[in-house]
Each structure stands twice: as C-alpha cells, then as structure tokens.
Amino acid sequence: MSNELKVTTMQQFMAEGKQPEILFWVGSAGSYDDRAKKITKAFVRILNKANVDFAVLGAEESCTGDVAKRAGNEFLFQMQAMMNIEVLNAYEIKRIVTCDPHSFNCLKNEYPNLGGNYDVVHHTQYIEELINAGRLTIEGNTFKGKRITFHDPCYLGRANKVYESPRSVLNKTNASIIEMKRHKSTALCCGAGGAQMFKEPEKGDMDINVMRTKDALETNPNIIATGCPYCNTMMTDGIKAHEKEGEVKVMDIAEIIASSEQL
Template sequence: MIKVPTVAELTAEGKIPEILFWVGCAGSFDERAKKITKAFVKILHNAGVSYGVLGAEESCTGDPAKRSGNEFLFQMQAIANIEVLNGYGVKKIVTACPHCFNTLKNEYPELGGSYEVIHHTQLLKDLLDQGKLTIEKGSYKGKKITFHDPCYLGRANNVYEAPRDLIKKLDAELVEMKNCKAKGLCCGAGGAQMFKEPENGSKDINIERTEQALETKPDIIAAGCPFCNTMLTDGVKNKEKEGEIPVLDVAELIATAKDL
C-alpha cells in the first residue's frame, strides 16, 4: 500500500516536496489513464522521490478551453491554479500529460506562474541518469516498440529524445513510424478534438496514425500522453489487434519491467 502525499498534508507537517506531481484530469478520472498515474507514482516511490500531489485542489489547466477558443475560461482556470501553486511555493512540476505540461510551462509564466515544468519521461530519464532508478534489463529484450510523439511534447516543445532514451534503456528495439519526431502525425485528440466528434472526412485521424504504428510491426505501441493513449487504443481495437498489441505509456513500460 502506497501512501500518496498531498501538498496540503506535507505543508501541515512542515515538509516541502521537491517536486509537485500534476496528475491532470485524465490521470485523475479516466480509467485507462489512472493506470498510468499509478505506474508513475510507484516509480516515484521506488526511486525515493520527494513529491506531492494537489489532490482536490488541482483543477483543469484550461488547455482544452483555450484550444477551443475560450480564452476567458482558460485564464480563469490558470489564475486560480496559479494562486494554489504559488500559495504552496511550488518550484518544480512534473506531469504525465503533455497538454498540462505545455500549458503550465509555456502559458502560465505570463500570468504569474513560473515553475520548472518537466514531462514525466524527462524526470524518469533524469532518475535513471542519476542512478536513483535502475531498470533490470531483459523483460523487453527482443521486443519491438514504436513510440508515438505527442504533438504537445514533440513539435510544441521539442522533447523527442527522453522517451526514446527510456525505451532503449529497456533493451527493447525502438522502431520508428514513417512520421516521427518533428514530422509525427497527431493522434487526433489535440485542440480539444478529444471532447467532440470529428468533422466529416474519409477517415478518423487515430485510425490513420494507428495504421502507421502497425506498419512497423510492433509488439508494443508506446505513448507519452493519456489522450494519445486513448486514441491509439481505440485505433488498435478498430484494427482488431487488442490483446495482441498493447498501447502502453512509457511509465507503464518501466513499472512493469521493475515488477512494480
């Protein structure tokens, strides 16, 4: 049984966590994404990271509102969140959601919220480099893993290598899709598309992307975003490959390798 500390509890005990884990709405509520959250927290505990979560004090960053065009709602969310974050004196934030990552990192500073914001794959990479996290080699040996670049991690913030380095550390064979890194194809969920039906077209974007992933004949499709995960999982189901090719977050890959 792992006890996840909230920043409120820690503050009451006079402790200041080194890093805030921003769980995000998907990580908090979505059944699939909750598994990613748990896998990540298990690694944090295993590596002895001093962290806390906001719990009920966390609220949507406002990303889907802003991308929908509702600047007012976005800024209401942002200012309220910044008051909470600044109230606790938060300096560093890690999140497993590239949308939260991007918004906190790039759009909050101008509104009074300046923090060091990193994606969870970057933290995991740091922990590995510092020797705080070790990966027993072998469990993915000979497995082909393809990584889908989340737009808000890759193109939006130029983070391409951290998740790839982790996959390589797992001893797995990293295979690239025909569109990868700066040319990565969107999963179809960004810009608030996650919350609406797609416009009329010849195909759904997640199907197109899943086809690109399947072309690499992977054993596992790796993702670094809860929304991409949902879209690709749906895509794999549509291709009747569920059970055959899992869609897993990089944190889940590591947690499984460590048998956490």
C-alpha cells in the same frame, strides 16, 4: 516491492513544515479516466521506487484550462489558470512533473504570462533524470525481444522539442525500438489535439487516429508506446479499428518502466 502506493498531499507537507522535491500534477485524465489512472499509478510506483519526496494537490488541483483555450474560450482558460496559479504560488511550488503533455505545455508556456512561473518537466524527462542520477535502475528483461514503436505526442514533440528523453528511457528496457516513418518533427497527430478528443470528427473528416495507428502497425510492433493519456486513448481506439487488440498493446512509458522486473 509492495503494491501499496505512497502519496502525500501538499497540505500534509505544509503541516510538517516541509517542501517536496517535486509536485506531481496528475491532470484531469490521470485523475478521472479509468485507463489513464493506470498511468498515474505506474508513475507513482516509479517515484516510490526512486524514493522521490513528491506531493500532489489532491482536491485542490483543477483543470489547467488547456481544453478551454484550445476550444477558443480564453476567458474560461484564464479563470481556471488563475485559480491554479493562486494555489501553486501559495504553496511556493518550484518544480512540477506531469504525465500529460497538454498540461506540460500549458503550465510551462502559458502560465508564466499570468504569473505562474515554474520549472515544468514531462514524466519521461524526469524518469530519464532519475536513471541518469542512479536513483532508478532498469535491469529487467521483461521487454527483451519485444518490438516497441513510440508515438510522439504533439505537445511534447513539435511544440516543445522533447524527442530524445522518451527514446532514451525506452532504450533501457532492452527492447527493439522501431521508428515509424513519420516520427519526431514529422510525426502525425493522434487526433486528440485542439480539444478534438471530446468530439467526433466532422462529416467528411478522416479518422486521424486510425491513420496514425496504421503508421504504428507498419513497424510490426508488440507495443505502441505513448507519453500522453489522450494519445493512449486514441491509439487504443485505432488498434480496435484495425482489429489488432489481441496482437498489439498500447502502453505509456511509465507503465513500461513500472512493469520491468525491478519495479
């Protein structure tokens, strides 16, 4: 497969008088963070492989306002949300897919109160859809024999009860999927939630990410799989704190699927 990524903006779609199957909401991390950009590119490779007619907003996409809301600035959240809703509604967007559970939760559960009603899907759910529909086939043995443990993002798992899709997708890799003791509804936060991603812990607080990474390392994994760019950062920092960088990788599910022999 060519390494060239095919990405079309909504403006380009509208110029041709067409509507995409989905709008890919890239999110702030996926747009600006160097590590998260790799997740974005991996997901685009999957969409290209499955011949999905998708669009992005490009420069018209702004922060969902999630961080402002979690930090207690409701006024700023509503300003940011209304700006996005105006753009999304102008394009008559119906379905949104995102790699960021924070954006997923915000767009799905909080935008409707402000007039933004969309079918919002997490990328692991969408990858599962593509596989089940026969549009994406995962037959490679790249991860055969590898031990993978999945960390449930808070806004994907407990907040929205999406537990099975990530595991269903990982099971297609022929790897051994090993659960942590605390998983699904009992999973521990990575430490990034509630806008904590952007600050150091208060004095006296423990490093939650180090504790959560310890949960993962107890499964003796080759790979810690995530479904959130913020979880990815926190777990990667946790691996460094445990001095396991040379032994354990942290990968988003999109990266794992895109790294299979078929992609």
